[in-house]
Amino acid sequence: MSAAPLPLQAQGLCKSYRRGKPALQEVSLQLERGERVVLLGPNGAGKSTLLQLLTGLFVPDAGSIHIEGHDLRRHPHRALAHLGVVFQQPALDLDLSVRANLRFHTDLHGMPRREAEPRIDAALQRLGLEGEHGKACRALSGGTRRKVELARALLHSPSVLLMDEATVGLDPASRAQLLQSVSTLQSEGVAVLWATHLVEEVAGAQRLLVLHQGRIRHQGSVAELLHATGEADAQAAFLALTKG
Numbered sequence: 502m503s504a505a506p507l508p509l510q511a512q513g514l515c516k517s518y519r520r521g522k523p524a525l526q527e528v529s530l531q532l533e534r535g536e537r538v539v540l541l542g543p544n545g546a547g548k549s550t551l552l553q554l555l556t557g558l559f560v561p562d563a564g565s566i567h568i569e570g571h572d573l574r575r576h577p578h579r580a581l582a583h584l585g586v587v588f589q590q591p592a593l594d595l596d597l598s599v600r601a602n603l604r605f606h607t608d609l610h611g612m613p614r615r616e617a618e619p620r621i622d623a624a625l626q627r628l629g630l631e632g633e634h635g636k637a638c639r640a641l642s643g644g645t646r647r648k649v650e651l652a653r654a655l656l657h658s659p660s661v662l663l664m665d666e667a668t669v670g671l672d673p674a675s676r677a678q679l680l681q682s683v684s685t686l687q688s689e690g691v692a693v694l695w696a697t698h699l700v701e702e703v704a705g706a707q708r709l710l711v712l713h714q715g716r717i718r719h720q721g722s723v724a725e726l727l728h729a730t731g732e733a734d735a736q737a738a739f740l741a742l743t744k745g
């Protein structure tokens with residue numbers, strides 16, 4: 502009997518742009534069901550490039566990506582059906598209501614309204630946004646807007662969620678709320694890859710990937726990171742791994 506597929510498995514990913522050093526070299530990672538893995542790297546480490554490969558926006562020069570066992574290159578539709586993404590750049594129409602933004606997304610994906618409406622209601626409820634559904638996004642706080650983007654990423658019930666610098670521009674309370682929402686999703690089995698350059702966001706994560714100059718410098722728990730570097734805290738350990 503073959504083992505159940507992992508939510509996400511990437512093997513030996515390499516990517517170079519036309520100019521400059523390789524952006525990613527031999528990067529491998531996997532996500533287990535229900536875990537949050539923090540992808541931590543300084544500016545230019547290759548985080549966005551990695552997420553662009555995982556979402557199929559770019560094709561790797563080498564390596565493979567499987568989502569729920571589906572090869573992203575050979576069967577992109579089957580693979581991407583399990584993937585939800587919250588991009589670094591906010592992408593809501595601020596003049597539309599919360600519901601209209603979500604409906605726009607389901608329309609874009611050709612989802613019939615009779616299927617879409619219950620999914621929209623469920624996503625709003627999951628994130629505690631029921632009271633906001635008629636409000637224009639412009640009237641919402643930055644933290645609530647991000648939750649709407651998270652709700653949108655959940656409309657097709659993905660089992661893997663990629664979050665790219667999702668807390669940029671949020672105050673500490675909104676950041677904590679977003680992390681709480683993600684933690685609830687994890688308890689429902691969603692696997693989360695959380696890209697950030699903020700060391701404090703490793704708190705509560707099951708594992709940590711430190712990316713620097715396109716290579717993975719550490720993969721494991723925070724305790725393992727401290728042990729490997731001999732540093733007393735995650736900030737010092739991160740700096741030790743990413744200097745030079």
Ligand SMILES: Nc1ncnc2c1ncn2[C@@H]1O[C@H](COP(=O)(O)OP(=O)(O)OP(=O)(O)O)[C@@H](O)[C@H]1O
Pocket residue numbers: 518519520521523524542543544545546547548549550551698
């Ligand atoms: N479209 C592109 N063309 C050429 N080089 C690029 C392109 N996108 C990224 N790079 C380069 O690839 C490397 C990795 O960049 P990437 O944006 O993936 O890093 P990052 O960790 O997401 O950084 P940041 O936190 O600043 O967004 C950098 O050296 C960057 O200059």
